Amino acid sequence: MSDDAVSDNGALEAVPPRALAARGAAWTLQRGPRRWRRYSPWMFYAFVSPWLLGFLALTAIPMFYALGMSFTNFDGLSGHWHWVGFANYNKAWHDQHFWSGLRTTAVYGVVTVPLSLAGGLGLAVLVNRRLRAVGVFRTIFYLPSVIPVVATTLMFKLLFDRNTGLLNTVLSWFGVGAVGWLSDPWAFKIMVLLALWGLGGGMVIFLAGLQGIPAELLEAATVDGAGAWQRFRRITLPILSPVVFFQFVFATIASLQTVVQPLLLSPAVNSGAGGGFTDPTHVQAGDYLYMVHVYAQFFDYQQYGYGAALLWILFVVILVITAAILRSSSFWVYYEVEQDGKAGRR
Structure with missing residues (x-):
């Protein structure tokens, strides 16, 4: 980074190295968080949604459906079934x-x-x-x-x-x-x-x-x-x-x-x-x-x-x-x- 900077009136003026380092650190702190803000927290759920939908459709829902079925006399063919409890x-x-x-x-x-x-x-x-x-x-x-x-x-x-x-x-x-x-x-x-x-x-x-x-x-x-x-x-x-x-x-x-x-x-x-x-x-x-x-x-x-x-x-x-x-x-x-x-x- 150059040791010269442009002043408000357009003239070049010398800037101490410490001031330049402070400006660079401030610029990094300001720019860094902005780069990550473009990724929404919901992006995580978008990536795991295929697994989540598969788990719900192929595992969770069938399990609880079978749990409800276990309290009935369902025979898998006819619609004539009723609740039998335990x-x-x-x-x-x-x-x-x-x-x-x-x-x-x-x-x-x-x-x-x-x-x-x-x-x-x-x-x-x-x-x-x-x-x-x-x-x-x-x-x-x-x-x-x-x-x-x-x-x-x-x-x-x-x-x-x-x-x-x-x-x-x-x-x-x-x-x-x-x-x-x-x-x-x-x-x-x-x-x-x-x-x-x-x-x-x-x-x-x-x-x-x-x-x-x-x-x-x-x-x-x-x-x-x-x-x-x-x-x-x-x-x-x-x-x-x-x-x-x-x-x-x-x-x-x-x-x-x-x-x-x-x-x-x-x-x-x-x-x-x-x-x-x-x-x-x-x-x-x-x-x-x-x-x-x-x-x-x-x-x-x-x-x-x-x-x-x-x-x-x-x-x-x-x-x-x-x-x-x-x-x-x-x-x-x-x-x-x-x-x-x-x-x-x-």
Whole structure:
């Protein structure tokens, strides 16, 4: 900036540098806020409006519509329905298939969630090494999680089918008779195996967490004489605990909402038996999860009111379980930044 300025009468006069700096600062203070005033606060809502409209139209409104439906005897077809109050919820309390489906789903979650977490973490540790062609192994492990669940389930059915399955065909070469892999007591085990088929998705998330661990900490522990298990238990797991927490919550919710796999694995899909393949008498007890019972109420029995009540019961169950996991996280989830006034631990 020049040290000369034009006076009121048009003559040039010298201006001290401090005065010029003060004028520049004042000009910046005056001009700065004006540049931001052209963006209205409503611009934020304009940007989030697509998500907000989608949430209202596809999530919030259908949820409350289903809540109102759960207090009626609506059958999904006729307009002759009336208010029944808590009759649908009372019916669920006395429904043996409701309780059996809930128990099977609980066992399914207790088995698959820890196995999926341990398997995903194990694969992540395995491929988190500087090995030749490690990218190829990462791709191979991840590919099954990309395949749509319907295609994967049908592939498992072709493999384990009693009459035409590849596994029974191979066993017949050795004189072993046909095994009903998709019938009890094998049905539940095959469904668990199917759930573990997509470990690659969790592996990628764990791998990202492992690569974020400072190498200096592991090297310092090695110098101090810590073994591989001690480094994993004392350093890797605590730093990785937020990732484990994230995976734990979403894996638990996904296990409670499982429905496609048991429906397609049921041998009654191709049996042509009446009543539909979601009839409780046709689906194997090991495959009859909670959401299968919900599906049956909607599409087999046309009991939309009762089905909506079952969905809201599941919503409350998921809410309670998620809140319990969040509550317990203060005892085992560790953070590198300060949380709630406690450094390094929430």
